[in-house]
Amino acid sequence: MNDASYADIIELSRPVSKRHPRMPLADRAAQFAPFAALNGFEEELQETARQTVLPRELDESEQTLINDRLQLLADRMGAFGSSGSHPQITITYFVPDFHKTGGTYQTKTGAVKKIDLNQRSIIFTDDTPINIDSLASCELIL
Numbered sequence: 001m002n003d004a005s006y007a008d009i010i011e012l013s014r015p016v017s018k019r020h021p022r023m024p025l026a027d028r029a030a031q032f033a034p035f036a037a038l039n040g041f042e043e044e045l046q047e048t049a050r051q052t053v054l055p056r057e058l059d060e061s062e063q064t065l066i067n068d069r070l071q072l073l074a075d076r077m078g079a080f081g082s083s084g085s086h087p088q089i090t091i092t093y094f095v096p097d098f099h100k101t102g103g104t105y106q107t108k109t110g111a112v113k114k115i116d117l118n119q120r121s122i123i124f125t126d127d128t129p130i131n132i133d134s135l136a137s138c139e140l141i142l
Helices: 025-030 041-049 060-077
Strands: 088-096 103-116 121-124 129-131 135-141
Touching: 060 103, 060 135, 088 129
Parallel strands: none
Antiparallel strands: 088 103, 088 135, 103 121, 121 129
């Protein structure tokens, strides 16, 4: 084909519809936005790559050390937090993952408001409860 076959229309202006207004440039550009054929695939890849660990079993000496420190914490608080001070502690505890096997170890430092023996939890002054059975370490801050 050569340009001579379109010579009669090549110089004409673009037709304008009388019924449909021109689409704004921003809307025209949206027509050519990238299409995500695998919707959610990126999130699934990130979830698969996220690392978890299994909780480790504490040996008897580690468990005894944690129990001794919790007893010292309770003694400092006076009557298990009912009328004592709010001592500072740093604990490391296991948080199970709801989507995968295992979980992560997290560390929290703060003032303890209460030790709830019925629920087996330590409650910080910011009302964060930590399960005593999930503790991996406990350090009192003097």
